[in-house]
Amino acid sequence: MRKFQKFFLHGGRQWSLIMERSCVSSLPAADYCLRSAARRLISLIALALKLDEDYFVKVGALDDPEGFLRLLHYPGELGSSDEEPIYGASAHSDYGMTTLLLTDGVAGLQACVCREKWRQPRVWEDVPQIHGCFIVNIGDMMERWTNCLFRSTLHRVMPTGQERYSMAFFMDPNPDCIVECLESCCSESCPPRFPAIRSGDYFTERFRLTYD
Ligand SMILES: O=C(O)CCC(=O)C(=O)O
Ligand SMILES: [Fe+2]
Numbered sequence: 001m002r003k004f005q006k007f008f009l010h011g012g013r014q015w016s017l018i019m020e021r022s023c024v025s026s027l028p029a030a031d032y033c034l035r036s037a038a039r040r041l042i043s044l045i046a047l048a049l050k051l052d053e054d055y056f057v058k059v060g061a062l063d064d065p066e067g068f069l070r071l072l073h074y075p076g077e078l079g080s081s082d083e084e085p086i087y088g089a090s091a092h093s094d095y096g097m098t099t100l101l102l103t104d105g106v107a108g109l110q111a112c113v114c115r116e117k118w119r120q121p122r123v124w125e126d127v128p129q130i131h132g133c134f135i136v137n138i139g140d141m142m143e144r145w146t147n148c149l150f151r152s153t154l155h156r157v158m159p160t161g162q163e164r165y166s167m168a169f170f171m172d173p174n175p176d177c178i179v180e181c182l183e184s185c186c187s188e189s190c191p192p193r194f195p196a197i198r199s200g201d202y203f204t205e206r207f208r209l210t211y212d
Contacts, residue, residue: 031069034100034169038067041098041136042171049146050184061097061173061199068172074108074157074164088157088164093117095206096172099137103129106164112154127155141173141202144194147185175200 039062043053056062074088088108103109110124127135143152173179180196
């Protein structure tokens with residue numbers, strides 16, 4: 001991964017400034033493979049939800065543009081002990097459908113293992129990178145589609161004092177896709193928890209709350 005070093009966005013304190021999409025033109029093969037793997041995963045999720053395997057294609061979620069690759073570099077600063085830790089990434093859930101993540105194996109990524117992710121105290125577990133495997137996050141849009149059957153994963157990157165690289169492929173629904181509770185995920189006793197929303201509007205609001 002280090003040979004792509006010049007393309008990486010720099011994390012640490014500046015993480016919250018990282019909004020722009022990474023330039024993937026120099027990484028077409030990686031982008032193509034990640035996109036194909038994410039599309040396959042999403043068709044498996046559809047089957048798991050007892051939907052047609054191309055359900056998310058049919059609702060326009062995978063119309064172009066969908067998804068982007070972010071390359072991240074964390075310098076590994078620890079900060080002084082009397083300060084808040086300098087998070088590589090503070091606690092957040094990804095906004096889209098699913099994220100495929102590959103890291104260089106350096107520790108730091110943690111996931112909140114509580115079912116109610118915003119309830120305190122949170123319990124965090126280290127997420128190891130298993131060689132040859134993706135780390136998969138469920139995103140907020142999938143949480144809304146499935147009425148919380150699939151929860152979006154709250155995660156963060158802790159500083160370890162070691163430099164770290166990662167690549168995250170975010171499979172986000174097309175901005176014009178309307179995300180609304182799936183029929184198979186609600187009933188009279190379990191009504192939809194979220195109103196229908198245009199994916200692009202959800203993203204705009206999340207970015208506003210995060211960066212304003
Ligand atoms: O670098 C990592 O391991 C996680 C990155 C991440 O959570 C993100 O970019 O949303
Ligand atoms: Fe994330």
